[in-house]
Amino acid sequence: MPEQGQSGHDRYKALLMGFIDGELAPGERGEFEQHLAGCRECSAELEEFRKLKEVTDMVRFGEPEDKVWEVYWRGIYNRVERGIGWILASVGAILLLAFGAFKLIEGLLVDPAVSVMLKIGVSALLLGVVFLLVSLVRERIFGLKHDRYSREVKR
Amino acid sequence: MEADHAVVQRILSGEKDAYEVIVKKYQARAYRAALGWVGNTQDALDLSQDAFIKAYRALRRFDTGRSFFAWFYVILRNTCFNFLRKRKRELTISLDFAPAESVATEDEARRAEVKRQVWRAIASLPDDAREVMVLKYFEEMSYKEIAEAVGCPIGTVMSRLYYGRKKLRKALEGFYA
Structure with a gap:
């Protein structure tokens, strides 16, 4: 009503x-x-x-061809399936890179002559770089995947 | 055909593949609704896929007492809104949104022109009116379904349709006596 x-x-x-x-x-x-x-x-x-x-x-809007629908579900399934893989791979990469970074500055961190502020600053900087790096790599890989898929749909 | 809520239960109990039943059932509707928002085939296909993935991840929050499509539509609409906001652009109408049609006869040419005009008129509507027009014209949904999907009373659906059709009528004036 x-x-x-x-x-x-x-x-x-x-x-x-x-x-x-x-x-x-x-x-x-x-x-x-x-x-x-x-x-x-x-x-x-x-x-x-x-x-x-x-x-x-009189007007009926066209729909994509059958071959588009064939790859449609596969695209969804692959992304659903790989979601957990991406999370684990990202966490693993962050941990490994963070560990590497820690080893790199270990001497600096245990040195009592270096101020706490400097230690925190350097640690935060390195950790930030690690996160950014992983995020950037993921974005690049996702971008490539996405483009490939678009071409597949347009076929 | 198996009811949606039964399929959802199967998915939630670990049968990921069962999601295909849901996707195949609603893919064309999802595509058409997204097309109404973004106006071109490729974006509509991509965004409707994104929405299905988001819906899959949020499936535990689906109330099996509701219609799946009405629940899914909210996710789809938000996905399209975010896309348009990020791109900072309005609906763009690409001429490839429908498979190429033969316009060999005068009648076909006229029909193709009507289709273009319908799109232009719908594209020029404010979001709320465009939404109900898309759901009515492309999805052929009932008022009750539209009201549930959009989250407004049936009376509002009718008012928005009235406004939308007035605009459409003006745009198509030349096509009927």
């Missing part, structure tokens, strides 16, 4: 849509038909919308 607060005539304009599409409840349909009998504006609009419907009913 039309929104509460709609003014009387606006409500009938909305009901007009339901009337054309056969979506009105019997009570609403009766009410609208009663209104229609006495409202020239709505009768004229109804006629216009019916003509419009005749025109738009």
Whole structure:
């Protein structure tokens, strides 16, 4: 049913849509038909919308060819399946690179002569670089995969 | 045909392959809805696939009492919105959105022109009106289904359709006497 607060005539304009599409409840349909009998504006609009419907009913939008649908599901399945693989590979790469970075600066971290601030700063910097590197590599690989898939669909 | 909620249960109990049943059932509808948002075939295919993947990952949150497509549609719509926002562009209508059609006869040429005009008119609508027009015209959904998918009362669906069809009527004035 039309929104509460709609003014009387606006409500009938909305009901007009339901009337054309056969979506009105019997009570609403009766009410609208009663209104229609006495409202020239709505009768004229109804006629216009019916003509419009005749025109738009001729139009059917094309769908992709069957071969596109064949690769469609495979694309989804592969990405679903590989999702957990990507997470594990990323976590592994981050841990290994972080460990490597730690080994690189181990001497600096255990040296009591170096200030704590410097140690934290260098550690954060290296860890940040590791995250960025892994993220960048993932993005590049994903980009390549994505392009390949697009070509496959367009075939 | 197996009910959606039964298929979802199978997926959740570890049968990943069963998701194919859901995808095959709704892929064409998902594609058409995405096409209505973004306007070209390739983006519509990519975005509808992305939405299926997101839906798969969120499947535990699906309320089996609801229609799957209505739930999925919200994910699809958000995916399309994000895409359009990231690209900072409006709906673009590419001429390759439908398979090439022969326009050998006058009637076919006219039909192709009507189709272009329908698209242009829909593309020029505000998001909320465009959405209900797409769901009505491309998906042939009932008002109840549209209201559930969009999350608004049926009366609002009718009002938005009225506004959308007025614009469409103006755009297609030359095509009927």
